[in-house]
Amino acid sequence: MANPQLNSGNPRVDIEYRRKKSAEEMRHQVVSFALMIFLTLIAFAAVAMKGFSAWFIVPFIILLAIVQVIFQLYYFMHMSHKGHEAPSLFLYSGVLVGAVTVLAFSTIIWW
Amino acid sequence: MHAEEKLTYETWPAEPEKSTLEAKNKFLGFWFFLGGETVLFASLFATYLALKDKVPDSSHTLAKDLYDLPLTFVATMLLLTSSLTSVYAMYHMKNFNAKKMNIWLVLTLLLGLGFLGLEIYEFSHYVHEYHHTFTSSAFGSAFYTLVGFHGAHVAFGLLWITTLIVRNAKRGLDLYNAPKFYVASLYWHFIDVVWVFIFTVVYLMGMVG
Numbered sequence A: 001m002a003n004p005q006l007n008s009g010n011p012r013v014d015i016e017y018r019r020k021k022s023a024e025e026m027r028h029q030v031v032s033f034a035l036m037i038f039l040t041l042i043a044f045a046a047v048a049m050k051g052f053s054a055w056f057i058v059p060f061i062i063l064l065a066i067v068q069v070i071f072q073l074y075y076f077m078h079m080s081h082k083g084h085e086a087p088s089l090f091l092y093s094g095v096l097v098g099a100v101t102v103l104a105f106s107t108i109i110w111w
Numbered sequence B: 001m002h003a004e005e006k007l008t009y010e011t012w013p014a015e016p017e018k019s020t021l022e023a024k025n026k027f028l029g030f031w032f033f034l035g036g037e038t039v040l041f042a043s044l045f046a047t048y049l050a051l052k053d054k055v056p057d058s059s060h061t062l063a064k065d066l067y068d069l070p071l072t073f074v075a076t077m078l079l080l081t082s083s084l085t086s087v088y089a090m091y092h093m094k095n096f097n098a099k100k101m102n103i104w105l106v107l108t109l110l111l112g113l114g115f116l117g118l119e120i121y122e123f124s125h126y127v128h129e130y131h132h133t134f135t136s137s138a139f140g141s142a143f144y145t146l147v148g149f150h151g152a153h154v155a156f157g158l159l160w161i162t163t164l165i166v167r168n169a170k171r172g173l174d175l176y177n178a179p180k181f182y183v184a185s186l187y188w189h190f191i192d193v194v195w196v197f198i199f200t201v202v203y204l205m206g207m208v209g
Helices: A011-049 A054-076 A085-108 B021-051 B069-094 B098-130 B138-167 B178-208
Strands: none
Touching: A011 A054, A011 B069, A011 B178, A054 B069, A054 B178, A085 B021, B021 B138, B021 B178, B069 B098, B069 B178, B098 B138, B098 B178, B138 B178
């Protein structure tokens, strides 16, 4: 059976193209890794400095965590690629249920 | 294309993780599992948030005095870097280079092992220096359940990837085992996703008070 990705009729040309594509993807992944390290550093530094109030720091580091996780999901776990509609549905359904649980446990329930 | 077909660098498909029906099912099923894992960890986070610093009396150490930022920072860097090395492994998998893929996977394993070692040290430190144990308080139970569950996921990931490497050491890459490697790397990234929230919500927010 013919390889569905090789469609120019010349396998060498397609391999060149694919190698270039994956090298480009690798570059994006290295950039997102650098950004993730950077965000982690900011979060740790913000807490280590002790100069800010908890009302500012807590939402700030949670925001940094969410941005970092988006990089992880879309670049490292390839969710930015085509064919990830079902994975997005599964993941975001999980996130929705999870968010409601966290919200309930941290606001409505107390001891 | 079928799973056992002998492929070459030229005939290796662009998406080997989704080239057979079995692979497509595996890919979809694994993401479904990750959706479930999200809910599982979210409920453990919720429990931790509700029970943080809930201790019976003042002889118990609270989060603020317990956690150690430098240790958490080193653990975070180890796990974050191991996420990048497994990205490199999948890059070589897509280029049909089993040898380089294995090298990067072994690097991933070593970093993961370092992370697990630090976590074991951390737990034993809490138990011996602060008498902060699983049964000492509601705070202890919630803490060890959440962070321990994540640590168990790391340990399972290490065993899983080791098994894959050993099992396929002489086989090379084909469409039967490529999806297995791909799914294992997704799992490894997911462990890192959970850790990002653990270091933020447990350790950093714990230090803030």
